[in-house]
Amino acid sequence: MRVSWAKLLALSYIYEASQGSPVQVRNEYQLQPFHIDLSSRVPRMLDQIKGTQLPAQPVYINTGTSAGISLSLLESFRTEWLTSFDWNREQEDLNKFNHYTAVIEGLKVHFIHETSKAKDAIPLLLVHGWPGSFLEFAPVINELTKEATTTTGKKVSFDVVVASIPGFAFSSAPPVNWTVADTARVFNTLLTNVLCYDTYATFGTDWGSGIAYSMYYQFNTTVRALSLDFLPFHPYTSDQLAAENITLSSLEEFEQAEATEWNNSGEGYFVEQTTKANTIGLALYDNPVGQLAWIGEKFVNWSDPNAGQSPSVLTHNQILRSVSLYYLTECFASSVVLYQQNPNGFASVYTKANTDAPLLYSAFKYNVGFWPPAVVAKTGNLVLYTNHESGGHFPGLDNPPALLEDLREIATYWS
Template sequence: MRVSLAKLFALGVLAGSSQASPVQPQHTPQVHPFTVNLSSRVPRMLEQIRSTQLLSQPVYIDTGNANGITLHDLKSFQKQWLTAFNWESEQKEINKFKHYTTLIEGLTIHFVHEKSNATDAIPLVLLHGWPGSFLEFIPIIEELTKQATTASGKKVSFDVIVPSLPGFAFSSAPPVNWTFPDSARLINTLVTQVLHYDTYALFGTDIGGGIGWELYDQYNTTVRAAHLAFLPFLPLNSAQLDAQNITLNSLEAFEESVTTEWSTTGEGYFLEHTTKSNTTKPNTIGLALQDNAVGQLAWIGEKFLNWSDPSAGSAPSILTHHEILRHVSLYYLTESFASSVVIYAQNPQGFSSAYRKARTDAPLLFSAFKYNVGFWPPALVAQTGNLVLYNNHNFGGHFPGLDNPPALLGDLREIGNYWK
């Protein structure tokens, strides 16, 4: 079933459509088991991929990936999608996890909930960003539920909750002007009122880092530990760091250069999604690619390629081209591309230049990865919360659950050292 333009407006997917008012639940929302079944939409996707004709030569001089995804890469992806990728197999693997939906504030929210056998397991919420999804954390969910030890030998395991953010995958598109604080409120309701956890920990990256920090700041009696890989504060350039007397080691200096390069040449998508000027409109890109499988591959695939470690796909990374196709397939088959990109327009001030400290004494942990597009040294992270642990990894990028799963897994387990 295709989503009509009228339905997109009715759902509030398109920026500028009618405003809806969030309603707090009057009773505990019901939880419904959910099975991923997108099989009926696969023929349409395959027909689109097969019928898309790509130029035999680029219309500009090939400069590698400096100008975006290359024609060679796009053709390679297209061939692999048709000959070596099977959504039925992917769907079967995805359904090995326990999926659920619930209704909060009039929105259907999809989430994965995997529980540990340990009676003292820590509830842990994992928050993705764009162009990510709950799939980012599939490689580490099962391991997180197992009892393990922290670096200091303390036993730790987790009950893992992975929501699909509003407008992503199987979660409803939110109303217009739905902000990071709105998503934070919804996630807190999910964990405390639907799943009945009194306290919990969280991890967030990309937009999930912004939502995670809002939870850490606003819900300080329920969020008792936060672990982030991305902050809702704009990174500082070298001159700004110097002005704060923050010195960098060689790895940090490299990471700062990656962020500077991204802010100079790599944030065009961000401006397009954010509606910051008369020339950038998220509805345009959203509608242009909503029913265009190869177009979504070009737009999303380029981000996975350019924001990850150059050795992506080599251990410990599992971010192969196959994994990228799985993510793009999920976006296309769930018809969530247009509703996902407007999250930036809904949060034009989502990433602030004014640093402030969260109103909590809960511990904050942070993981940095060499090729992430945003870099914050420990001194900056400490300005945003009660920083107790900062780990900087020489391998990985913007998608740590795929770029370097063992490192992220180890860092998350360190929450056990600070959990009370």
């Protein structure tokens, strides 16, 4: 049963009645609408971008794209940022969503809440990772609220909640020693106590997979379905797969090879942010071009090579929008601390959640991590595993139609 949280918000402004018993409903979580307005910070960002000098030969040694983002690509991004990107236009577009903030355990938590017109809509929490944000789900939010059908013909729509992880975007930075389990607890409070949903489903990607899985693990009476495209466990090596007699299809062999290569050459940032988060956080805090190089490289290298071509909507403008949000909300330094505070956030030892709630998994060909069905099944009640020939680490941008279709399948197993 769902209680109208909007009605509760309205009641929170009722004060003592003039006659009879006092009537006072406190807005315990300080729930209020939120409007994005970062325009006053844009001139400084543009000045910083203009004032940043990039190297030229012979200072710059071009060692190829395997060493990170290329100078030519960074220059192209920088030119687009200064000439055609318009934050005010992006901000206007983002404000079409219903944004809110609530204070939970002393933290201001920012979230989008878009409801369906259907009475039996399934509450669905979407959780981003790094270097993502609520932006990576923007292409699918409204579509998820519309009534559609599953592959079995069952009607489905969602009440969609997209929350910003503490330390990201408009959510306040968490205290020291804050873990993904803490964020899971806060997000569960958001769904159950603030928005008054008795049960809900959740989807997580990247670090969001760890948060969503922790919710699935900790709160098995309220989390009644989990969908993931990433696991908070280290992927199996090829030797481990062979030891367990797990055979792979040709697509899975490609994905395993990609994940192995990323593990060998793509985790330098992970080591830096896990061990020296303050160094990189402070070095790039007031450097938009530096943040573009650091974050943009991940968007480019972790995505489908055909990024920006249908079904992908991951254009340069989308990447600039994400980097601008990081810079304008001044959250880069607090976002990377997530790694330092969760050094074991991706575990070597697999655990299985004690729940009968269904687990659905979506694999995308160019994601940086790969887990075949037999491995995913070690973590929960796996009921559906779907593997896609396109898409990468940011499915809401890399392949929105596939993510939509997979999330809608939650309804097939929802009860």
